[in-house]
Each structure stands twice: as structure tokens, then as C-alpha cells.
Amino acid sequence: MSTLEDNVAELRRQALGINRSFAELSPLLERIHLMSFNAKLASHRLGHEGLSFSVIVTEVRAMAQELRVLIKEAEKEFWVVVNEVATWSKVEKENRMFQRSIDAVNARRNGGAPVMKWKPELAPGVARDWERRRSALDPQDPTRGMWERIVENRVKIRKNVLALNRLAARLTGVISRIDLVASRKSDFLAITSMIESARVVDKDDSLQTVAENIRLLANDIANAEEKASEQTVAFRALAAEMSRALANE
Amino acid sequence: MISEELFNDRGRRWVYFGRDAAKPDTLIDTNEYLVVNKDAGLLLDPGGMEIFPAVVSAVTREIALERIEAIFASHQDPDIVSSLSLWLSLNDRLTVYVPWVWSLFIPHFGGARAVTPVPDEGMAIPLGGSNDLQLIPAHYMHSSGNFSLYDPVAKILFSGDIGAALLPKDHTDIFVSSFDRHIQYMEAFHKRWLPSNRAKDDWVERVSKLDIQMMVPQHGALFKGEDVGRFLQWLKDLKVGSAVANEPAEEPAAAKGEKKKK
Numbered sequence: 001m002s003t004l005e006d007n008v009a010e011l012r013r014q015a016l017g018i019n020r021s022f023a024e025l026s027p028l029l030e031r032i033h034l035m036s037f038n039a040k041l042a043s044h045r046l047g048h049e050g051l052s053f054s055v056i057v058t059e060v061r062a063m064a065q066e067l068r069v070l071i072k073e074a075e076k077e078f079w080v081v082v083n084e085v086a087t088w089s090k091v092e093k094e095n096r097m098f099q100r101s102i103d104a105v106n107a108r109r110n111g112g113a114p115v116m117k118w119k120p121e122l123a124p125g126v127a128r129d130w131e132r133r134r135s136a137l138d139p140q141d142p143t144r145g146m147w148e149r150i151v152e153n154r155v156k157i158r159k160n161v162l163a164l165n166r167l168a169a170r171l172t173g174v175i176s177r178i179d180l181v182a183s184r185k186s187d188f189l190a191i192t193s194m195i196e197s198a199r200v201v202d203k204d205d206s207l208q209t210v211a212e213n214i215r216l217l218a219n220d221i222a223n224a225e226e227k228a229s230e231q232t233v234a235f236r237a238l239a240a241e242m243s244r245a246l247a248n249e
Numbered sequence: 250m251i252s253e254e255l256f257n258d259r260g261r262r263w264v265y266f267g268r269d270a271a272k273p274d275t276l277i278d279t280n281e282y283l284v285v286n287k288d289a290g291l292l293l294d295p296g297g298m299e300i301f302p303a304v305v306s307a308v309t310r311e312i313a314l315e316r317i318e319a320i321f322a323s324h325q326d327p328d329i330v331s332s333l334s335l336w337l338s339l340n341d342r343l344t345v346y347v348p349w350v351w352s353l354f355i356p357h358f359g360g361a362r363a364v365t366p367v368p369d370e371g372m373a374i375p376l377g378g379s380n381d382l383q384l385i386p387a388h389y390m391h392s393s394g395n396f397s398l399y400d401p402v403a404k405i406l407f408s409g410d411i412g413a414a415l416l417p418k419d420h421t422d423i424f425v426s427s428f429d430r431h432i433q434y435m436e437a438f439h440k441r442w443l444p445s446n447r448a449k450d451d452w453v454e455r456v457s458k459l460d461i462q463m464m465v466p467q468h469g470a471l472f473k474g475e476d477v478g479r480f481l482q483w484l485k486d487l488k489v490g491s492a493v494a495n496e497p498a499e500e501p502a503a504a505k506g507e508k509k510k511k
Contacts, residue, residue: 090334090359097301097335104306142309145339 003120005096007242008089011164014235015082018171021228022078025071025182028221032064035217039210046204053196053207056189060214063185067178067221074174074228081167081235088160091153095121098146098153105143122245127154158246165243168236175225175232182225186218250303252310253423255463255471256403260287260377263403265423265465266307269300276300278416279328280467282407283311284400286377290317292336293398293407294329294467298358301332305339319344321374321384323409324392325351327358329467334359346374346384348394367396374398385455387411389448397456404462411452412480413438414469425470428479434469436487443489453485 039057043050099118106116119126134147190211197211250271255263267280281304282293290312296304308314320343322330330347337343337360347355349366356364371384384396390411398407414434425431443449464472464480472480 094335094338097298100302101305104302105309108306108310140313142314145314146305149338 003122005092007122007238008085008092011085011235011238012089014231014238015078015085017231018078018228018235019082021224021231022071022075024224025067025221025228028217028224029064029068029071032060032217035210035213036061036064039207039214042204042206042210046200046207049200049203050207053193053200053210056193056196056214057210060189060193063181063189066181066185070174070178070181074171074178077167077171077174081164081171084160084164084167088157088164091156091160092121095150095153095157098150102143102146102150121154121157122242124245127151127158130154161239161242161246165236165239168232168239172232172236175229178225179229182221186221190215190218250300250307251423252307255282255465256405259402261285261400261402262311263400263405263465264311265471266304267423268421269303271303272300274418277328278468280465280469280471281308282465283308283317284376284382284403285312286379288316289377291319291321291374291376291382292317293321294323294409295320295336296330296332297328298331298335301335304332305335314339317343318376319346319374321346321396321398322348322351322355323387323397323407323467324348324395325354326392326410329409330355331358337362348388348392348396350394351392369394371396385459387452389443389445390452391442391444397452399456399459399461401460404460406456406459406461406464406477408456408464408466410442410467411439411484412464412466412469412472413442414466416469420470423471425472425476428472428476428483431470432483437491438468439484439487440489440491446489449484449487449489453481457481 036057039060040054043054043057046053099116103116119129130147130151134144134151137144137147193207193211193214197207201208250266250269253265255265257263262283262285264283264285265280266282268278272278276297276299279294279296279300281296284291284293292308295301305314308317317336317340320330320333320336322333322345325347333345333355337345341362345355345360345364346367347364349368352364352366356362367384369386369388371386373380374382374384376382379402381401383399383401385399385406387395387397387409389395390409392410395409397409397411399405400407412435414431415438416434420434461477462473464477466472
């Protein structure tokens, strides 16, 4: 069984991966912004013939803007997730230190090795087990305060995992909307710009370069989004698995 | 971790904790102290996060955790007080005294609550109905906001990093047994960690006026009896600030005095 520490480390790693994917998407949107200026100029040069291409360029810019708003929304959700993971890490570390401290107190009392074998925090029934041990302690027991914190922290961790599961679902929702825009819309715009540039190629072949750039950017956006999407799915799966483990207590 | 009672009289106790044999070699060895007045406890430089289990288990043998009322951090280093959040988690009513210059830094160790800033000139710490524990300014010794603590009842000076020694692992004496032999363990530390000869002379002059039976640092062996005076004289003569290679450190006051005499 994986330990809570392993799971926290894995969630942290995945969260950082999602963040990196967002970081990859932002400069692509900036590139679209710059490219659309040149595309507008090129389509203006063609006059009436360039009108259709100009509409496509406007759509590309609108798509970039839409993606920017969605990414901001995803980043907002993402930071709430990061906060939850950070709180969790802190509480988990505190519990680990208190467990070591109880071991040290017991070892001193017993004049030897610690007597307690700690179960992983996500083991089924561990909360009940710890609560039982805490209740059985003598009121004057020096480890009582630490046991109380451990049990309280375990409740916090449970709430934290459940919150994380909800947040992961929300993040996945935003990512799906990004997916819709990034993959489908950008593909559609790439194809129509290629068709349109081919139509006017005998009058101005520079639009073909613009269309090729749109295609390449659409490809890059789709790749970056796919990575973010895969990582979010993995993140959600882990959060859901941990949530299920705790929900059964 | 070794515990040793240093003083117990008139309701006042001092307990030393240190030489944690189980501590990983990657961590510097530290000394922690508990001062008890009547039933109230004060922890001095309670130590880093990693040694918290050893310290808390040793402390619980001496006093119930809920009787600890305050923590004093001589300065901001992680080996001094990075365990703060854990102590606060066990007792959020603790008063935490820290040099004011570090009062917004130390909470980064966790606990997310205000500490009690100690003004530059120092102050008295109330404990168990008495108000005689004095915080003595020790700024730049080595930290820019730094205090020693003097107890006029026990005549013990807690000196923080001043008097610190990096002892070999097999060194088991709690007290300095031969001052001359002990110099080798503390000389490099003081030359490097203390940045200012002026600050050093100022501190030596200030504490020389106190009646000190025991001087207890945060690392290494403790000084008692005549070794306290020997240490103060040795420090007075020592040239510190060794890392400033291109600029000779200021001469110690003692050396200046000797030159004048000549």
C-alpha cells in the first residue's frame, strides 16, 4: 500500500506538471496575437479577395482570447489545488514528526525500542484505531497532546483529500473546455485558412505562409493542451482513489 | 539525547538536553535548555524540526508539555527554532520571544501567529511569577538580532552561539574539562561566525559585569566556574570576521590596549 507521503509527493509532482503545461500554452497564445497582425495586413493587401481570410484571422484571434480566459480560470482552480496540497504536506509532515516523537517518548519509557507500529495514514480504519488509542491514554500521559494533534490532523487530511477530489473535478471541467477550443476550433481554423490561402494563391502566395503558421501553432496548442489534459486526468484519478479510500472509513 | 539538571534551588531549575546519539550526522549537534520557575517552563532555543522528537521526549520527562509557557529563540537560525510550528501545534498559548528584527521571519517556520518581539535593548521574561530572567543584547554575535539570557538566581548565562564548539562525535563530557584543549573546537567557529570585533568587545564588556557561575551555549560543551572567565578573556583577545579576506578584521580591543601601553 502506498503511503500518504508517497501520494502527497505524487500529487505535488502532477500539479507541477499541469502548471508547466499551462506555462507552455501562454507563449503560444502570444505568438497567435503577433501573427494575426501580419495576417490582417496580408489579407488587407488583397482587398475584396482577402476578406474571407480576414474573417478567419479574426476568428483565430477570438480563439486565442477565449483560450486566454479559460487558462486564467484553470490557473485559478489550479492554485486552490496547490494550496490544498501544500496544507496537506504540512499537516502530513507534522503527523510524521509527532509519530516519531511518540516513538521517542515510548522508547525512553520502555528503555528500548519503540513499541508502536504505525500503519500508513491511508490504511483502512486507521482513524478509528488512532482515536481508540488516544481515548485509552491516561490523562497525564506525556504523549496525549501529540495523539490529539495526530487525530485532529487525520480529520484535516480527510477533509483535505475530499476537497482535493472536488477541486480536481472542477479543474478537469475547465481543461475539457480548453480542449474543446484548443483542439477542435484550432484544427478547424487551420484547415479553413489553408483552403482559403490556396484559393488566392495566384494573387498573393504570402497567405500560404500565414496559413502554415496557423497550422503549426494549432498543432503546438493541441499538444500542450493534451499534456495538461493527461496530467489532469492522472491527478484526478489519484485524488479520487485516495478519496475513495478515506470515504470508506 | 542526554538530559542533565544544571541547577535546582529556590523553585528554579535549569535542565540541559543535548548530545543526541540518534541524530543523523548531516545535522549539527545542538543543546537545548529548559528553565523552570515554580511550575512554569521556558524553552531556550528548542532546536530544529528534525530533532523535535528527541527534544520533546526528553522534555516530557522533566515537565508536562502544558506547563511550558514560553519559548525563547536567541536568533533566527533553523537549528535554533525551526521546530516552532510543532511546539505551537501542541500548545498554541505559548509566548514566543524573538529578537524584533526576526519577528516577521521566524513565523515562516510555521505556526502562522504573532510572536513577541524583543526590543534591541533587551527585556525581562516573566516566568512562574518572577520577572528576573534578563535578555542581554548580543547583536551581531553572530546574528544581527541576537540575545543572551541571564538568570541571576541560577547565575547561568545562556549564550546561544557564543561559546559554541563543534565537538568530535566521541566527545561525551557535558562540561569543558580542559579549557586549553577546548579552544581547538571553538576557535574556527568564533573567527568565522562572529563578524564584528566591535560587537564582540561590546558583548564581552556587558556580560563581564554579571555574576556568572555557568555559561551554556547552544552547541558543544558548557563552561562553569573559572572557565567562564577564561572564555571571556579568550574571546576578548580573539580576532573575528575571518571570512573577509581582503580586508583585515578590526583588531580586538585587548590588542589595541596593549599597543597603547607600549
